[in-house]
Amino acid sequence: MxxxxxxxxxxxxxxxxxxxxxxxxxxxxxxxxxxxxxxxxxxxxxxxxxxxxxxxxxxxxxxxxxxxxxxxxxxxxxxxxxxxxxxxxxxxxxxxxxxxxxxxxxxxxxxxxxxxxxxxxxxxxxxxxxxxxxxxxxxxxxxxxxxxxxxxxxxxxxxxxxxxxxxxxxxxxxxxxxxxxxxxxxxxxxxxxxxxxxxxxxxxxxxxxxxxxxxxxxxxxxxxxxxxxxxxxxxxxxxxxxxxxxxxxxxxxxxxxxxxxGHIAVFPEATRTVSASPSGGMASAKMLVRAPSLPRRATNNDVLDLFNRLPDLHAVAVVENDEPVALINRRAFMDRYALPYHRELFGKRPCLLFANASPVVIEKSMTVEQMAKLLASDDQRYLADGFVITDNGKYAGLGTGENLVRAVTEVRIEAARYANPLTFLPGNIPISSHISRLVDNDAGFYACYVDLNHFKPFNDQYGYWQGDEVLKFAAAVLADVCEPTRDFLGHVGGDDFLILYQSEDWQERVLRAIHVFNEGAQRYYAPEDRLAGGIHGEDRRGNSTFFSFVTMAIGCVRVEPGDGSVMYSSEEIASVAAVAKRRAKQDPTGFVLIDADESAALLRGQLEVNHDTRN
Missing domain, CATH: 3.20.20.450 (EAL domain)
Incomplete structure (x- = not known):
């Protein structure tokens, strides 16, 4: 046993x-x-x-x-x-x-x-x-x-x-x-x-x-x-x-x-990035043109009759078993038919004779990033011919190159309000939402506005690609000095960031960010520019100027916990933080803290300005 x-x-x-x-x-x-x-x-x-x-x-x-x-x-x-x-x-x-x-x-x-x-x-x-x-x-x-x-x-x-x-x-x-x-x-x-x-x-x-x-x-x-x-x-x-x-x-x-x-949680929805490949459903809906199709057996005369009946139709799809097999562009077709004897010679011939047998096809569920790749691809036929939109492989309608550009742009702009497409940090809507939660709960916090000095000349000199690398480096440095359950980091746009600190050692974190960024940013310069201490460029007035390295400036304001009697909006708090940021850009340390009394006075002043503007 x-x-x-x-x-x-x-x-x-x-x-x-x-x-x-x-x-x-x-x-x-x-x-x-x-x-x-x-x-x-x-x-x-x-x-x-x-x-x-x-x-x-x-x-x-x-x-x-x-x-x-x-x-x-x-x-x-x-x-x-x-x-x-x-x-x-x-x-x-x-x-x-x-x-x-x-x-x-x-x-x-x-x-x-x-x-x-x-x-x-x-x-x-x-x-x-x-x-x-x-x-x-x-x-x-x-x-x-x-x-x-x-x-x-x-x-x-x-x-x-x-x-x-x-x-x-x-x-x-x-x-x-x-x-x-x-x-x-x-x-x-x-x-x-x-x-x-x-x-x-x-x-x-x-x-x-x-x-x-x-x-x-x-x-x-x-x-x-x-x-x-x-x-x-x-x-x-x-x-x-x-x-x-x-x-x-x-x-x-x-x-x-x-x-x-006493601190308010940073919800993971706020730190969630908009997917690098968001759903294209909204984009496809914006550009979809409901248009009739023709069967494979249709003749060129059928195509001509359809274009004459629908003068705004830019193309017609040829469909077999509900699946697109070709696309006929209106302008190319009509130009051919305008030639002598073409109607007599080709009118009764199959419509596929003048059709594009390999049209650009966009599935309705295609992501916005996949659509965007079409804009950058060598195949630019969609600009003239338009393209076919399918739903699970079945013909759904047509689209134009103009509508594709507009749809992708609109979706990306909307997505950027929630998350910056470069750094994937929360955008303006999550920033405003988190400020509102802090204010509604009478939570004291520090609003720290971050900007990069001399970034524009660097971007002009080295190009957008290298400029984007500096912005991503700045985002990584700032994220590293935030406690993710207490401190909210958002990307306002360009080289502007906003941190809403609830950590008690927030000032140490801010100074560490400035130090780490200022040292690390120099590696994005060419060796000769590092030796020279910067680059030559033009200022905003077109004058030749020497610009030192890109550095980080952070201006901070204290938003005191209140009794609920005064409720500042996210716009008012961001505006006062921007005042601190402008002062920080002029300070050799790159850091300025507006004390609690002045912060309160500035916030009250901004509240009154906004009240007068609304009235």
Whole structure:
């Protein structure tokens, strides 16, 4: 007999564990972010300490093998209720039940309520968590037992929401009081824009349905503050405490301080770049011309008749089985037909005779960057002929070269408002949004406007490509002196950047950025210019001037936390920061801080100017 067989045979059965009362309960706190109090505890079951069945995974695997899952769940709930009652803890007790266990409760409602009342824990303090949602085959079977539990005072929660088995269908049908967001979506949410967007969608639906959200799996301060600032009210995870047989009565000091942290989270949506290949759906919609097509069997006379009936049609596509096979340009076709005897000679001939059999084809889903490559390619036929637009390979319509240029340009300009296409840093809209969040929450911060001295002469001398490399270097230096969960870095445009600092050592960071950039920028000059200390060029008036190396200037203003009575706009704050930047460009150190009193005066002045302008 093998050792593994002996181990299995020596292990007690689930029935023996229940009979001998060898199950124990541990509790993990669920924290209310409003004040940092413990809202309640999730009760979790453990097997005999040090045994192969100590973990809940091993326990339920054994129960499943023995066909005793429902019995184990019932015993686990009773164990948690009794231990919770003995602990004399305040708050609610969250109990896990699978769909199978709830179906069993549905057949014995009085017994279920008696279970909840045992050991002196009132049903009003119980929250039933549905864990095994994949087994919910007939929701109608659950509605009566849920109604009975709610009538008795208990609440109902969906657990692990966002996993494959937790669907919005269940949320709508069961109308839970609480929805616990699966830890997958919370872990690293501070740096993952897709998780952030997924949770924000859950939050919107929770607001509409009236459900309370609990973020599971919070393990660090950064994730906590993002979740807190999103407006999610409760959290659970190792950051607040691990499961323990002796429940914590209060949140630990470090966790409480994190909940009450004065700085505002930098949402990952703000640092998210617009994809280097954004969807071309919007661009294709802008340039799509709905136009009739002709079949392969059509004659040149058919083409002539179509162009005569539709004088604004620049081309016509030849289509077979809904797929484009050729393109006939109006101007080229009509020029040929204007020649003597061409209509008589070629009018009844197939239209493919004068067609372009390899037209430029743009799929409707093509990315904007793929479209942009056409603009830079050697194949410029689309400028004269136009091109065909397809939807999943099927003919959808036509486009012109002019419309392609306009569509790509408009999409890129719109994208640049959200993220700069060179540095991929947040653009003006995310900058304004983050300033508004800081002001709305009365958070004190430093607005630091960054500019590069002598950048234009460098750009003129070395060209845009090398100028772009300097801008990307500046962006990398600035990003390196920002704490991404506290400090927001945006690219206003050109060589202008804006940092919204909440880090306490912000000034040290600013001075380090100036030093690192000023030294590193010199490597972008030719050796002879480095020896000369700069370059010769023309100033804005056309006068020959010597320009020293490109350097960084940063002007900063302090925006004090307020009482909410004065609300400055992002434009007003950026305007005053620009004043500081202009002073910094004249300062030999490249750094100027406008003190709090002058900052407040300048902000009030800008507020009055904007008020007078609007009126």
């Amino acid at each position: 093998s050792l593994s067989t002996l181990t299995r045979s020596a292990a007690p059965s689930i029935e023996e564990l229940i009979t001998r009362r060898q199950l124990s309960a541990v509790f993990q706190p669920i924290v209310d972010f409003d004040g940092g109090a413990i809202l309640g505890y999730e009760g979790l079951i453990r097997g005999p300490a040090g045994s192969p069945l100590e973990s809940p995974f091993a326990l339920f695997a054994q129960a499943n093998a023995e066909g005793r899952v429902i019995d184990l769940e019932r015993a686990a709930a009773l164990t948690c209720i009794q231990a919770f009652a003995k602990s004399a803890c305040d708050g609610k007790l969250f109990l896990n039940f699978s769909a199978g266990a709830l179906r069993h409760l549905a057949t014995a409602r009085d017994d279920a309520l008696a279970l909840l009342r045992q050991a002196g824990v009132e049903p009003e303090r119980i929250v039933i968590e549905l864990t095994e949602q994949s087994a919910v085959l007939d929701i109608n079977n659950f509605l009566p037992v849920l109604a009975a539990l709610r009538t008795a005072g208990a609440q109902f929660a969906l657990d692990d929401y966002g996993t494959a088995n937790a669907s919005m269908n269940l949320w709508v049908r069961l109308q839970p009081d609480v929805v616990k967001i699966d830890r997958f979506f919370i872990h690293d949410i501070a740096s993952d824009p897709l998780k952030f967007e997924a949770v924000r969608a859950m939050q919107h639906f929770a607001n509409a349905s009236g459900a309370r959200l609990v973020a599971e799996g919070i393990e660090n301060e950064a994730d906590l503050i993002v979740v807190r600032d999103m407006g999610i009210g409760c959290g659970q995870g190792y950051f607040f405490g691990r499961p323990n047989a002796q429940p914590a009565r209060a949140v630990a000091d470090d966790a409480r301080q994190a909940i009450r942290a």
